[in-house]
Amino acid sequence: MSATRATDTVFAVAPAPVWRLLWLWVPMLAVAALIVATTLQSAQRTPHELGLTLPFLAVLTAVLSAAYFRRRIQLQGRDLEVGSTFYRKRVAVDALQLDQARVVDLAEHGSLKPVIKTNGYGMPGFLSGHYRMRDRRKAFCLLTDASRVLYLPLRDGSVLMLSPEKPRDLLAALQALAAPGRTH
Known part of the structure; x- marks a missing residue:
């Protein structure tokens, strides 16, 4: 049990500006004014x-x-856990295809942008939850900064797209954690 606790590491999420909440507050105020x-x-x-x-x-x-x-x-141990708004995703490190993982800027790699919200919370510059990619693959997203996104494909064909503050540090930690379990 203590070996699992020793590997628990929290990675800071890239900050998202508070002003983005105007995309929520302004429509709600407009609805309230209309109702009144x-x-x-x-x-x-x-x-x-x-x-x-x-x-x-x-x-x-x-x-x-x-x-x-x-x-x-x-x-947490050998699992990557992502919590975002109302959503949570837990993935075993062994389920990740780390050889295909990379840090991308979505402005340069538009084909990797999530385009269809299937069950998520989103506003311009912030995506959380379940989406579909352009190629129809499923993606679980926690995106606060589109300029530095950690793209993590899974063996089941789906994708994790995350905005850690230091994406290369998270990728290195995942690769280090997966290294002892590799059979190649």
């Missing part, structure tokens, strides 16, 4: 309806804002 305006102008609606709707919107906005800050990349 239509409720006050309608004879069929009562202002009491606002007593349920506006607090619900406030709580929803608070939960989505708090989720934005939930990001973690950690090596």
Whole structure:
């Protein structure tokens, strides 16, 4: 048990600016203003309806804002665990194709960009959760900085796309962890 604890390592996620939350807050404020305006102008609606709707919107906005800050990349024993917003992915290091892993800039490698959100949380410059790549492969993403993305293909054909603060350090740690288990 202590051998597993000795290999637990947390890798910092590349920071994502707080101003990106404007992509959440501005639409929520617009919805709240629209609800207030239509409720006050309608004879069929009562202002009491606002007593349920506006607090619900406030709580929803608070939960989505708090989720934005939930990001973690950690090596636990021989597993890579990624937590992001409402999503979590745990992958055995042996399931990674580290010989094909690389650090990429998505502006230069547009073919590697996740394009279809299947079950995720996203806004411009921030992707979290499950996506599809251009070539239809599944991808689990924690992307906060598209200029330094660690692209990790898995043996099952899917992909992990991560934005650690130091992607080369994470890749080196994964390669070092996989080295003793290699049979080649």
